[in-house]
Amino acid sequence: DTQMTQSPSSLSAYVGERVTITCQASQDINNFLKWYQQKPGEAPKLLIYDASKLETGVSSRFSGSGFGTHFTFTISSVQPEDIAIYYCQQYDGLPPITFGQGTRLEIK
């Protein structure tokens, strides 16, 4: 099974700051990676799929990149409404599908 190692586990940023989260896959997953945002009490929301494609309706301040085993997720200018936990998920080939451990984003 493919393990996903996500870092950092938490980060704190000022409004307007650029933040980056990374996800490392234990084996090559091509570009089969998603990024989710989860706010308290809510279901996860898909932001990025296929490593770099922005889901319809999602703000362009969110972006993703990477291929193979190393991936990054960036918020270009953090906003107060971005307070959430962010997860990566790999979906290469047949299941199991696996998530990263999550990154909690707080505002300074």
Next chain:
Amino acid sequence: QVRMVESGGGVVQPGTSLRLSCATSGFTFDNYGMHWVRQAPGKGLEWLSLIWYDGIDKYYADSVKGRFTISRDNSKNILYLEMNSLRAEDTAVYYCAKSRDDQTGEYWGQGTLVTVSS
């Protein structure tokens, strides 16, 4: 619009069974694979199971293989998760999710809480 509503959660004793349902509308249910994902209190997301659009192929996480069974009724647009031999560590919010495509996107239900406790 797409709607997905889970039900069937509750408080149960260890070793017992429970069946979750996910009622859907707003999309052609029998065109899509469907997932169950759970989240233990204060923990991360755990994928549990996937069922193919036709109900033939099914996949499970090792943590639930042999205890949980995913199924679907394409005539009623409902997804199920039969959970047997429940353990305290199965306590979580259980979400159903529709596989993504470019036409309709990806959707999740609001979740249903299962608490396994004596």
